[in-house]
Amino acid sequence: MLYATNCRISSEESQVIRWVDSHGQKYPYPWTPHFPKASSISHMAHLCSQVLSTSFFTPKPQIPVLLSPGVACIKSFHQYRFLHIKAMQEDKFSTPTSCDESKVRVPHVLTVAGSDSGAGAGIQADIKACAARGVYCSTVITAVTAQNTAGVQGVNVVPEDFVAEQLRSVLSDMPPNVVKTGMLPSTGIVKTLCQSLKEFPVQALVVDPVMVSTSGHTLAGPSILDSFREELLPMADIVTPNLKEASALLGGVPLETIADMRSAAKAIHDIGPRNVLVKGGDLPASLDAVDVFYDGNDFYEFRSSRIMTPNTHGTGCTLASTVAAELAKGSQMLSAVKVAKRYVEAVLSYSKNIAIGGGCQGPMDHLLKLKSNVQRRPFDPCDLFLYAVTDSRMNKKWGRSIVDAVKAAIEGGASIIQLREKEVETGGFLEAAKACLKICRVHGVPLLINDRIDVALASDADGIHIGQSDMPAHVARALLGPDKIIGVSCKTPEHAQQAWIDGADYIGSGGVYPTNTKENNKTIGLDGLKTVCVSSKLPVVAIGGIGMSNAQAVMRLGVPNLKGVAVVSALFDRECVTTETRKLLEVLKESTKIAN
Numbered sequence: 001m002l003y004a005t006n007c008r009i010s011s012e013e014s015q016v017i018r019w020v021d022s023h024g025q026k027y028p029y030p031w032t033p034h035f036p037k038a039s040s041i042s043h044m045a046h047l048c049s050q051v052l053s054t055s056f057f058t059p060k061p062q063i064p065v066l067l068s069p070g071v072a073c074i075k076s077f078h079q080y081r082f083l084h085i086k087a088m089q090e091d092k093f094s095t096p097t098s099c100d101e102s103k104v105r106v107p108h109v110l111t112v113a114g115s116d117s118g119a120g121a122g123i124q125a126d127i128k129a130c131a132a133r134g135v136y137c138s139t140v141i142t143a144v145t146a147q148n149t150a151g152v153q154g155v156n157v158v159p160e161d162f163v164a165e166q167l168r169s170v171l172s173d174m175p176p177n178v179v180k181t182g183m184l185p186s187t188g189i190v191k192t193l194c195q196s197l198k199e200f201p202v203q204a205l206v207v208d209p210v211m212v213s214t215s216g217h218t219l220a221g222p223s224i225l226d227s228f229r230e231e232l233l234p235m236a237d238i239v240t241p242n243l244k245e246a247s248a249l250l251g252g253v254p255l256e257t258i259a260d261m262r263s264a265a266k267a268i269h270d271i272g273p274r275n276v277l278v279k280g281g282d283l284p285a286s287l288d289a290v291d292v293f294y295d296g297n298d299f300y301e302f303r304s305s306r307i308m309t310p311n312t313h314g315t316g317c318t319l320a321s322t323v324a325a326e327l328a329k330g331s332q333m334l335s336a337v338k339v340a341k342r343y344v345e346a347v348l349s350y351s352k353n354i355a356i357g358g359g360c361q362g363p364m365d366h367l368l369k370l371k372s373n374v375q376r377r378p379f380d381p382c383d384l385f386l387y388a389v390t391d392s393r394m395n396k397k398w399g400r401s402i403v404d405a406v407k408a409a410i411e412g413g414a415s416i417i418q419l420r421e422k423e424v425e426t427g428g429f430l431e432a433a434k435a436c437l438k439i440c441r442v443h444g445v446p447l448l449i450n451d452r453i454d455v456a457l458a459s460d461a462d463g464i465h466i467g468q469s470d471m472p473a474h475v476a477r478a479l480l481g482p483d484k485i486i487g488v489s490c491k492t493p494e495h496a497q498q499a500w501i502d503g504a505d506y507i508g509s510g511g512v513y514p515t516n517t518k519e520n521n522k523t524i525g526l527d528g529l530k531t532v533c534v535s536s537k538l539p540v541v542a543i544g545g546i547g548m549s550n551a552q553a554v555m556r557l558g559v560p561n562l563k564g565v566a567v568v569s570a571l572f573d574r575e576c577v578t579t580e581t582r583k584l585l586e587v588l589k590e591s592t593k594i595a596n
């Protein structure tokens with residue numbers, strides 16, 4: 001049983017909640033640092049249910065969750081279904097409307113923005129971006145603009161009280177997971193929105209501080225800046241200004257270099273949003289498009305090569321909506337920003353030659369056919385907890401098929417599987433991968449393929465794991481698209497830095513201990529592992545000679561981004577894979593209990 005407890009009030013509007021088990025033991029996941037402050041017990045239960053419906057709990061599968069004070073939920077595959085509600089304080093506790101077991105919850109973004117008749121930006125871009133990312137999008141329209149690829153011909157602002165009415169209609173009946181804002185043309189509309197969000201809190205607020213259209217038309221004048229700074233930004237989970245907007249928010253400071261962008265991100269963070277993404281698309285004299293992300297502790301630079309196309313109208317709206325969509329699906333902020341950047345890059349590249357309209361600012365085609373399945377559950381670093389890596393020689397030795405080995409590891413509690421089949425011929429490998437994928441999908445366990453991008457693509461596996469001498473990770477990313485999981489083997493901080501730049505999702509680091517499974521493999525030891533972890537911006541899984549006897553020593557290194565252990569022989573060079581996996585899982589769970 002997991003309990004949600006509100007353990008710390010962090011501000012007027014939000015609180016920190018912790019998930020504990022029935023022994024009072026803390027669970028390290030999932031993140032819920034800025035949980036809206038509940039006004040009543042039923043409100044708390046409702047907010048918890050929202051978080052549960054979009055975050056992915058591990059260990060898996062099927063952990064009943066008792067919310068304080070008493071909503072029991074169960075995780076089945078990727079959906080949380082509410083089984084029953086037990087009111088501990090019946091009089092104060094009302095049934096959330098979303099508790100019908102037969103209903104499937106859909107991630108939902110509400111966009112509060114202006115309509116663009118040309119449909120490249122604004123509300124129309126937001127709906128398309130969310131749809132492309134598999135997320136429902138409701139809309140509150142703040143202004144109706146007449147515009148096309150040549151520019152903005154007219155703006156008609158929606159009266160404040162009618163914006164309020166639209167907000168009430170949506171928020172009171174169909175609460176979104178995330179609210180994303182675009183064009184907010186008057187101070188009154190900003191205030192109305194902030195008031196509504198206090199009344200109906202949501203899981204996250206994404207603010208795109210739209211001020212000027214791509215064609216140079218003013219969409220929200222300078223009078224709006226004070227209400228942005230004083231009311232909206234302090235409520236935001238992320239704000240995504242371009243250079244002009246960042247400069248305006250900071251009273252007109254010039255922003256000409258990446259160093260300026262970093263200072264701006266920090267100064268905007270001081271205004272109150274929890275994360276800032278300063279978009280450097282307009283940075284002069286830069287061949288790359290560089291965006292700077294600041295989370296209050298660390299800076300991250302996202303670089304992508306500039307795509308030469310006139311079809312860039314709506315990129316800002318699309319980026320912010322995609323961040324919102326990914327958050328609604330349960331991603332953490334940094335992952336949401338990374339996926340959104342990759343998605344916009346893919347759309348820009350796909351749309352670079354499309355011809356719509358006679359003006360010089362064309363729209364993009366959001367609904368490009370990405371090969372990957374955008375509905376798939378996002379990668380959660382906690383998946384790395386018990387990483388089972390198969391081995392064809394060991395399977396042969398013990399007379400097991402690949403499929404049987406995978407089934408057994410999942411039964412024992414493996415949280416992610418890698419098929420590392422060095423000796424199997426391609427046709428057999430593909431068939432095995434497809435069969436394993438079916439099993440993994442049923443259990444919500446991601447399946448990765450070692451080395452073979454062709455097999456990963458052909459089988460539609462969840463991703464790949466590649467080493468330093470395999471295909472470069474940035475090439476793999478280009479081939480696999482924004483959603484697939486990419487893991488890279490790293491023995492040094494330099495490898496880890498490159499893996500981050502190349503767009504990997506996690507790194508595998510080792511051999512921590514000597515191993516017979518991989519020939520001529522250099523052992524880096526616990527010290528080497530720690531050095532890599534400390535320098536890595538990505539989550540890390542340790543590998544090499546790890547088993548029951550030393551897994552705790554690895555997990556107790558005490559570095560937060562070390563998320564688990566990857567194991568071959570301790571699971572597969574044994575008679576009963578299920579038993580060994582189960583035993584190792586217990587050992588790992590023990591080590592996290594002690595660490596917490």
Ligand SMILES: Cc1ncc(COP(=O)(O)OP(=O)(O)O)c(N)n1
Nearest residue numbers: 451465466467468489508509543566
């Ligand atoms: C989780 C994980 N980490 C590291 C490796 C090793 O990959 P690589 O360096 O490419 O070596 P091979 O596995 O291909 O021999 C891994 N497979 N998994």
Ligand SMILES: Cc1ncsc1CCOP(=O)(O)O
Nearest residue numbers: 511515517544545567568569
């Ligand atoms: C694939 C790999 N990469 C680094 S060590 C290793 C082998 C891990 O196997 P084992 O868990 O049997 O030591």
Ligand SMILES: [Mg+2]
Nearest residue numbers: 451466467470
């Ligand atoms: Mg390899």
